[in-house]
Amino acid sequence: DIQMTQSPxxxxxxxxxxxxxxxxxSQSVTNYLHWFQQKPGKAPKLLIYxxxxxxxxxxxxxxxxxxxxxxxxxxxxxxxxxxxxYYCHQSYTTPHTFGQGTKLEIK
Amino acid sequence: xxxxxxxxxxxxxxxxxxxxxxxxxxFTFSNYGMHWVRQAPGKGLEWVAAIWYDGNMEYYGDSVKxxxxxxxxxxxxxxxxxxxxxxxxxxxxxYCAKSKGKYxxxxxxxxxxxxxxxxxS
Numbered sequence: 242d243i244q245m246t247q248s249p250x251x252x253x254x255x256x257x258x259x260x261x262x263x264x265x266x267s268q269s270v271t272n273y274l275h276w277f278q279q280k281p282g283k284a285p286k287l288l289i290y291x292x293x294x295x296x297x298x299x300x301x302x303x304x305x306x307x308x309x310x311x312x313x314x315x316x317x318x319x320x321x322x323x324x325x326x327y328y329c330h331q332s333y334t335t336p337h338t339f340g341q342g343t344k345l346e347i348k
Numbered sequence: 349x350x351x352x353x354x355x356x357x358x359x360x361x362x363x364x365x366x367x368x369x370x371x372x373x374x375f376t377f378s379n380y381g382m383h384w385v386r387q388a389p390g391k392g393l394e395w396v397a398a399i400w401y402d403g404n405m406e407y408y409g410d411s412v413k414x415x416x417x418x419x420x421x422x423x424x425x426x427x428x429x430x431x432x433x434x435x436x437x438x439x440x441x442x443y444c445a446k447s448k449g450k451y452x453x454x455x456x457x458x459x460x461x462x463x464x465x466x467x468x469s
Contacts, residue, residue, distance in 0.1 A: 332452070
């Protein structure tokens with residue numbers, strides 16, 4: 242199975258900050274890497290697919306980059322609604338696997 | 349409105365069975381692969397199973413292989429998860445999710461609201 246490792250596991254930031262979350266795969270997933278946002282008690286929401294494509298309806302302050310084994314999710318200017326948990330997800334092969342999550346909290 | 353609605357969750361004793369359903373609306377269900385993903389209380393996401401748009405291929409996570417079966421009825425726009433020999437560690441919120449493509453290799457762009465399954469004596 243492909244292991245997905247996110248860092249950091251938690252992050253404190255202020256409104257307007259730029260933040261970056263990284264995701265590393267134990268082997269290449271080419272660009273089959275996606276990012277989700279999840280708020281408490283809610284289903285995950287797709288933000289970025291295929292490493293760098295912005296899902297329809299997602300604000301442009303979210304961006305993704307990377308290929309192979311190393312990926313990043315960036316949020317350019319934090320808004321109140323961005324405080325949530327973020328997961329990376331590889332669909333290169335089954336079993337699909339997720340990172341352990343990064344909890345983004347208000348400083 | 350594109351929507352997935354899960355049902356069938358509840359409390360069940362270890363060793364018993366349960367079948368989850370996921371009703372799809374607002375898109376052509378038969379054109380897309382579908383998945384089940386679960387989340388144990390306070391934990392991260394775990395992929396459970398996937399099925400091709402036409403039902404011809406199924407994939408399972410190691411922890412459920414041989415116990416769970418994913419299926420779909422394209423005429424009823426419904427996805428299913430038959431769960432047998434349930435264990436305490438299967439306790440989780442179960443989400444159905446739509447693939448962006450026909451097969452099992454794409455991101456999940458639509459998720460249901462989830463249904464809770466509790467395995468306890």
